[in-house]
Amino acid sequence: MIAFTCEKVLLQNAAAVASRAVSPKSSIPALEGLLIQAGEEGVTVSGYNMSTGIRSVLDAAVSDYGSVVVHARLFGDILRRMLDDIVAVQVDESLLVHLQCGDSHFDIAGIDAKDFPDLPVVEEEFSVSLRQDLFRDMIEQCAFCVSTNESRPVHTGALFEIAGEELVMVAVDGFRLAIRREKLDRPAGTFSFVAPGAALNEVKGICGPTEDPAVVTLGKQHILFEVGTTELICRRLEGEFLDYRSAVPRNQPIRLTAGKRELIDSIERVSVVISEKAKGPVRCLFEDNRVLLSAKTVNGEAKDVCRLEGDGEDLEIGFNNRYLLDALRYAPADTVELQLHNGVSPVVIVPQEGERFLYMVLPVRLRTE
Numbered sequence: 001m002i003a004f005t006c007e008k009v010l011l012q013n014a015a016a017v018a019s020r021a022v023s024p025k026s027s028i029p030a031l032e033g034l035l036i037q038a039g040e041e042g043v044t045v046s047g048y049n050m051s052t053g054i055r056s057v058l059d060a061a062v063s064d065y066g067s068v069v070v071h072a073r074l075f076g077d078i079l080r081r082m083l084d085d086i087v088a089v090q091v092d093e094s095l096l097v098h099l100q101c102g103d104s105h106f107d108i109a110g111i112d113a114k115d116f117p118d119l120p121v122v123e124e125e126f127s128v129s130l131r132q133d134l135f136r137d138m139i140e141q142c143a144f145c146v147s148t149n150e151s152r153p154v155h156t157g158a159l160f161e162i163a164g165e166e167l168v169m170v171a172v173d174g175f176r177l178a179i180r181r182e183k184l185d186r187p188a189g190t191f192s193f194v195a196p197g198a199a200l201n202e203v204k205g206i207c208g209p210t211e212d213p214a215v216v217t218l219g220k221q222h223i224l225f226e227v228g229t230t231e232l233i234c235r236r237l238e239g240e241f242l243d244y245r246s247a248v249p250r251n252q253p254i255r256l257t258a259g260k261r262e263l264i265d266s267i268e269r270v271s272v273v274i275s276e277k278a279k280g281p282v283r284c285l286f287e288d289n290r291v292l293l294s295a296k297t298v299n300g301e302a303k304d305v306c307r308l309e310g311d312g313e314d315l316e317i318g319f320n321n322r323y324l325l326d327a328l329r330y331a332p333a334d335t336v337e338l339q340l341h342n343g344v345s346p347v348v349i350v351p352q353e354g355e356r357f358l359y360m361v362l363p364v365r366l367r368t369e
Helices: 008-021 072-081 132-143 197-206 260-273 321-330
Strands: 002-007 033-039 042-048 052-058 061-064 066-071 086-091 096-101 104-109 126-131 157-163 166-172 176-183 190-196 213-218 222-227 230-235 254-259 282-297 300-319 335-340 347-351 357-361
Touching (some): 002 033, 002 042, 002 066, 008 033, 008 042, 008 052, 008 072, 008 086, 008 197, 033 061, 033 072, 052 197, 126 132, 132 157, 132 166, 132 213, 132 321, 157 197, 190 197, 190 230, 197 230, 254 260, 254 282, 260 282, 260 300, 260 321, 260 335, 282 321, 300 321, 300 335, 321 347
Antiparallel strands (some): 002 061, 033 042, 033 066, 042 052, 086 096, 096 104, 126 213, 157 166, 157 190, 176 357, 213 222, 254 300, 254 335, 335 347, 347 357
C-alpha cells in the first residue's frame, strides 16, 4: 500500500515540525496523528488541529504511493530512539505500519487517511516575502505582547500591515503594546491581516537563522506561511484591531537615554522582593541623569540606582516589573530612549534613531508612602 525509504533524521525532523499542530486529545482519533503521504514529490508529513495545519515535505525513495495516519507521539518516540540510518516504512492493506532502521523493527497500527480532514486551501490574494531570520526576530520581539484574553479574540493575534516596501507588526494585550517595523526587499502592495499568536509562535520555531525567504500568502479566510519545505496554514482573526497610531502618545516632554542592559540589571535587582504571592510595583523616580528604583513588599524592600542621560524632572512613576523588563529585553538595541509625561501616562521605549521598534507600557498607580 505504501513503501518508501529515507534518512531517519529527515523523517524525524518533518514529524517533529508537523507534530506542533497535532491535537493532544481529540474526539477525532486521526487528529491525534500525523498524515503521511508518499507520492512523486517525496513524502509529506502533516499535522492539523482544525485551527492550525503544518505540512513538511522531505526527500524519499518512494516505491509505492499512498497515505496513512500514524499516532504522532508514538511515531515520534520511535524515530527518536532509532539509530541515525536509513529508515524503511511499509504499510500493508490492513494499515499495519512497519518501520525498520538497522536492526530495529517496529509494527504500529495506522488509521485510514480518509479520516484525516483536508487542510484548507489558501487562494492567494496578496503575498509578501521576508528573510527567515528577520521574520523570526520580528515575531519574537512582538509576540510577548499578544493578549491571552479571549474576550477580545482579535487581540490574541498580531496585526500585520504591509504598505509598499514596509512591513509593520503590532501586538497589544491591554497593558502594553509592541510595534516592529522592517523594510522589504521589494514592494508587496498594500494589505493587512491579523494572525493568531499561537500560529506565529510555531512559525518562529520553523524559521531558521538564514537569509532564505519566508513567504506569507493571504487568502480570504486563511494565511499560508511557507518556510523552506514546510507550510503552516491558519485561520485569519477577524474583528477591529486597536488603532495603535492613536493609542501611542506623541511629543512626550521628558526624553531620557538609557543603556538597556544597565537598566534591566537595576530593575532585576529591585525585583527580587517581588513574587507571585508578594506583588508590588517597581517605583521609579527619574532625576537628573539617574533613576532611583525601589520595590517594597511583605518580602522586604530593595533600592537601586541606574545612570542615564537627561533630566527626569523628578517624575515618580510605577510599573509592573515583568512588563517593563519584557519591553526592554526584547528591544533590538543596546541603547534606548524613554519618553515620559507624568505619573499616569505610559512610558514609550524607542531606539535612539529611527523607528524600527516602539514599546509602550502602562504605569501602575502608586500609593502614597
